[in-house]
Amino acid sequence: MDYEKFVDDLLQKYGNDRSNLIEMAFDIQEKYGYIPKELLKSLCDKMKIFYSEAYSSISFFKDFRFTKPSKIVLSICNGTSCYFNGGKELYQEMEKNKTENIELKTGYCFKCCAQYPVVMINDEILINASFEKIKEKIEKII
Numbered sequence: 396m397d398y399e400k401f402v403d404d405l406l407q408k409y410g411n412d413r414s415n416l417i418e419m420a421f422d423i424q425e426k427y428g429y430i431p432k433e434l435l436k437s438l439c440d441k442m443k444i445f446y447s448e449a450y451s452s453i454s455f456f457k458d459f460r461f462t463k464p465s466k467i468v469l470s471i472c473n474g475t476s477c478y479f480n481g482g483k484e485l486y487q488e489m490e491k492n493k494t495e496n497i498e499l500k501t502g503y504c505f506k507c508c509a510q511y512p513v514v515m516i517n518d519e520i521l522i523n524a525s526f527e528k529i530k531e532k533i534e535k536i537i
């Protein structure tokens with residue numbers, strides 16, 4: 396993929412100032428969903444900074460991703476209410492049945508604890524979740 400135009404736009408917006416690197420990383424991630432290696436290399440070349448320097452600054456923040464996100468991010472609540480009311484078993488069940496386009500992870504209380512177990516599929520909350528409900532939602536996305 397050609398990132399030249401995007402990199403030029405970033406430099407136009409932020410200038411060639413390395414102190415703006417994190418703001419640039421936010422823009423990159425907002426546009427692509429992650430920080431593509433080729434894009435960051437191109438940016439570093441134009442800014443005349445080492446890739447390793449930029450990578451170490453950006454990767455310090457855990458919110459930045461350096462791999463393309465899965466099509467589906469399934470986050471199962473690991474808060475007390477959900478964990479003890481089906482969340483743990485749901486996680487184990489999903490772990491056994493996940494495919495390569497599903498990123499499975501745990502979340503920490505989605506603020507609807509009485510409707511356990513709660514999961515988040517991409518940005519959508521699913522209450523009273525079950526394996527069947529999750530499977531149905533995922534099939535609609537894929």
Ligand code: FES
Pocket residue numbers: 472473474475476477478503504505506507508509511513
């Ligand atoms: S504990 Fe799961 S939503 Fe609060």
